[in-house]
Amino acid sequence: MADQPVFVLGEGLQALEAAAFGTEAEFQDLLARHPRVLDFGTLSDGRPLRLVLVAREMGVATSADNGPTYWLDHLFVDADGVPTLVEVKRATDTRIRREVVGQMLDYAANGARYWPAALLQRAFEETCEADGRSLEEAYGELLGEGSERSPEDFWTTVEERLAAGQMRLLFVADRIPLELRSIVEFLNRQLRQTDVYAVELTQYRGGGELKVLVPRVYGEVAMTAKTAAGRRSPQKTHPDEMDAAIESRYGPEVRRVARALLSHAQGRGRLVGGTAKYPSMNVHYRVAGQWVPVGTVSLYESPAARAELAFSFGAITKRIGLEAAAAFAAALPAVGGLELKLAEQRAAGFRGWPQVSLSALAAAPGAVERVLAAVDQLVDGQGASSG
Known part of the structure; x- marks a missing residue:
């Protein structure tokens, strides 16, 4: 069945038709500028989740002695210090079915090992500088105005969560195939510390510059099997x-x-x-x-x-x-x-x-x-x- 239009009712009725993203770069840029479309769920204290961009095209090393071997599309983080790894693919890219899963797990495993706190902090601050944002404003948004946490302490928490496997893995596409949905549900049932989601982001266009983005999240059903005990803070070596x-x-x-x-x-x-x-x-x-x-x-x-x-x-x-x-x-x-x-x-x-x-x-x-x-x-x- 063809995608049904979305109707906007104002002075009249306007139909918005489903429209593909022109390029993957356009898709990636949209997520970097508007991470709110990926904000679902809550923080540990019940506040709404708000993702903040650490870096686009985040380098992933496979050895402590070498530079990046791979590049993750986006790395975000939330106020609890939980990192969110995002890979973006259009439905026309055949890698969205299976190859992207192995790719993401590779990034997660090596990021957990080779992303120290200092590297993450530098990447975030360089992103802020490139976007023309002051660090005071950026950390105010990330940590909360008046927070007593220092940036160094926050990024150390992020590093610790990575090492413990406490992260989110997000597959984002304009169409999520059934195969990927099944893999996401399976991984979520098996992984105790890591949350895995697939986000289908459909774009609708109308007259002029009017656009509507409709996200649909897969993987939340399997989340009910994860207990609070399975998400406890990482245990430090005594x-x-x-x-x-x-x-x-x-x-x-x-x-x-x-x-x-x-x-x-x-x-x-x-x-x-x-x-x-x-x-x-x-x-x-x-x-x-x-x-x-x-x-x-x-x-x-x-x-x-x-x-x-x-x-x-x-x-x-x-x-x-x-x-x-x-x-x-x-x-x-x-x-x-x-x-x-x-x-x-x-x-x-x-x-x-x-x-x-x-x-x-x-x-x-x-x-x-x-x-x-x-x-x-x-x-x-x-x-x-x-x-």
């Missing part, structure tokens, strides 16, 4: 859990390195439990009057109980500057391929998460001591310059 994993999984040399890193942070800074499915601890230090996440110690169950230290260069650069990040990198030991990764970071402006295995640090005499000396230099040098 220090006892971290200690137990270190003791049970690793030999004496790797245990020595892990405990040296964590003990140093506990003594000179603070430890913040990670929210990933594997045990992890973020090490924060007070630098130039602010807390800076310097790195993360992660203990993976596979392959072969791998343990890593990842350096948060994006956060260091964002909070205390490129010069400090470069000096910190220069002081780190050249072990386990770290020298090459740091060279790549230097060329990219120190924005990534280069990592080194704890076994490589354990195998090189004095390596962990050099890492800790580099941290001391970062903390003391910046503290002295800020005084």
Whole structure:
């Protein structure tokens, strides 16, 4: 059956006929300028959901050492810090049936791993600048006027939700095929933390510039199976859990390195439990009057109980500057391929998460001591310059 017109009653009766979007770019631009068409549902406190654009064409890396491999059409976020990933396809694009699902899951998995808080904050602020919006206005809309939350705390919440899989995945098209609807319903029943929707956005045009957009949401029926318990806040790694994993999984040399890193942070800074499915601890230090996440110690169950230290260069650069990040990198030991990764970071402006295995640090005499000396230099040098 052909699409029936929509009638607008004013001084007379005007019929608006269904009209396809001319290009995918036109479709994408509409969503970026008018995210209200995707606002359905409520926030945790019962307020209406309002999505705010973080970035259009958000880069998605597949490694901590490389730049973006893929590009997500839109990344939005709400006031609860829940990210919303959006892929847009017109009905004429055959990828809307199955290929787009694998594509979206790829973006979600890698975004959860390689979108640190500093990168997300920078993307949002660059979008605001490009749109000619002041950051004060933008954060007022996002966090609420008079909110006591800092932007850094908010984006850390977004990062934690990503790591825990607490996100929305939205497939948007002018026609949602039955195959995609079935996949969306299935994914929603299986995924406890992630919400999956398909949004059919039909456009109607009348005389002149008159347009009507009619969204229809698929996936909400399956949402009733998700309980509040399945959506609880991500659980952070407890220090006892971290200690137990270190003791049970690793030999004496790797245990020595892990405990040296964590003990140093506990003594000179603070430890913040990670929210990933594997045990992890973020090490924060007070630098130039602010807390800076310097790195993360992660203990993976596979392959072969791998343990890593990842350096948060994006956060260091964002909070205390490129010069400090470069000096910190220069002081780190050249072990386990770290020298090459740091060279790549230097060329990219120190924005990534280069990592080194704890076994490589354990195998090189004095390596962990050099890492800790580099941290001391970062903390003391910046503290002295800020005084």
